Amino acid sequence: MNYKQIMLQALIAFCEDRGLDSTKIVALSGFSIAQLMNSRKFAITDQQIENLWKNIVELSKDKLIGLHFGATMQLAALNTVGQIIQTSSTVRDALLQVRSLMHFVTDLYSMEIDLSQKTCGITYHKNEGFDHLPTTQMQIGDFLIALTIYELKGLLLKNLKPSMVGLPNFDREHHLAYETILQCPARKSAHYIVEFPKEYLDFQIITANYEIQTLLINQINQLQNPKELSGSLSKRIFNYLITNSYLYSLSIEAVAGNFNVSVRTLQRKLKDEGASYLQIVEEVRKSLAIHYMRNSTSSVKEISTILGYAEPSAFVRAFKKWTRKTPTDYRTSCH
Known part of the structure; x- marks a missing residue:
């Protein structure tokens, strides 16, 4: 290689x-x-x-x-x-x-x-x-x-x-x-x-979620450019967050720095597209959560940690809001 x-x-x-x-x-x-x-x-x-x-x-x-x-x-x-x-x-x-x-x-x-x-x-x-x-x-x-x-x-x-x-x-x-x-x-x-x-x-390094890392890199193109976001910058930020979210979430400061603009400028440009940074983060979490529950065997706790939730219960509440099902019920219905 x-x-x-x-x-x-x-x-x-x-x-x-x-x-x-x-x-x-x-x-x-x-x-x-x-x-x-x-x-x-x-x-x-x-x-x-x-x-x-x-x-x-x-x-x-x-x-x-x-x-x-x-x-x-x-x-x-x-x-x-x-x-x-x-x-x-x-x-x-x-x-x-x-x-x-x-x-x-x-x-x-x-x-x-x-x-x-x-x-x-x-x-x-x-x-x-x-x-x-x-x-x-x-x-x-x-x-x-x-x-x-x-x-x-x-x-x-x-x-x-x-x-x-x-x-x-x-x-x-x-x-x-x-x-x-x-x-x-x-x-x-x-x-x-x-x-x-x-x-x-x-400190012990991760091993269990190597499956999730591999799953994401192999199918990353399928998750990019979501229909829910119409603006060019919104989609670019979504794609950036997707490709950097297999391990932890990124702050708006880090994202603005990557796109070489100030936080205020980033927020203004997103507002012009009818979007917000928090909305994009929510779409990223939703896309990844559904993708992981459908395609991996990782536990609810592992997935909630990877997506940046402090407690699995918070992840479960968010997942129910997105799909009207618990993560476990959703996974069962997919198989």
């Missing part, structure tokens, strides 16, 4: 989701979509990838697009996550697995795990020989930081809050954006680093 190719394919899909012309971006970068999709003859040079990142940054007008991409990459990286889940029992095990897989994903960085008395730091060191690829180096570093945080949250089924994130290219102008996307304090540092309490290392 070519993880680098998978990542680039996911990057192009991410660009399309943000309304960018992916065909134009790829052509400007010196290769074609066909080359990118060809699994047997995938041959794109480092310079072409550098051109790709430069064009994406320029056309999106978003210097933090690597962070945004990392925050949405989980599903595209699920083949790797599936392997980690099936061979690990704790966060410590999972991180060691990730470190051993790093060279499959990128040659630009090496991953180290640094322990102190109270904290664990995941550090990404730049490898030598890639200074001629500055844009790729920066965006991939940002990508790795965001991906690490979001995947750790997913593996724990908890809203993990790192103690600190360090970024070599930290820019005070984007300080609020960093903290909105990464959901923790950010500062300038010599290397890319995510620091979190050491106690997390011994």
Whole structure:
């Protein structure tokens, strides 16, 4: 499996989701979509990838697009996550697995795990020989930081809050954006680093809902673009939430940050389409709840947790409002 190719394919899909012309971006970068999709003859040079990142940054007008991409990459990286889940029992095990897989994903960085008395730091060191690829180096570093945080949250089924994130290219102008996307304090540092309490290392990672993760990635296209939402932005936000909701819910601040607008602007644009953020979240939960109850064997408690409900009883009440049946009765009626 070519993880680098998978990542680039996911990057192009991410660009399309943000309304960018992916065909134009790829052509400007010196290769074609066909080359990118060809699994047997995938041959794109480092310079072409550098051109790709430069064009994406320029056309999106978003210097933090690597962070945004990392925050949405989980599903595209699920083949790797599936392997980690099936061979690990704790966060410590999972991180060691990730470190051993790093060279499959990128040659630009090496991953180290640094322990102190109270904290664990995941550090990404730049490898030598890639200074001629500055844009790729920066965006991939940002990508790795965001991906690490979001995947750790997913593996724990908890809203993990790192103690600190360090970024070599930290820019005070984007300080609020960093903290909105990464959901923790950010500062300038010599290397890319995510620091979190050491106690997390011994936490058990999820295993039971791997079925749900696989189910969602295999059928994600069937759930996108719901008929209940008519506006273009409303559907884009719905699709974004769907592809990021297999492990936890996202705040309006995180979504606005991903679409590179303020919360107020996002709310105003949705209002113009006759929709609201809460309405879209409700539609996402409804779609996923019905999908999981119909197609998986996961328990009501597991599904309610994945959808962000504090108690299964709250999920049951919502499900009855949507379908006029309890989740258990609904599942029985489908089989």
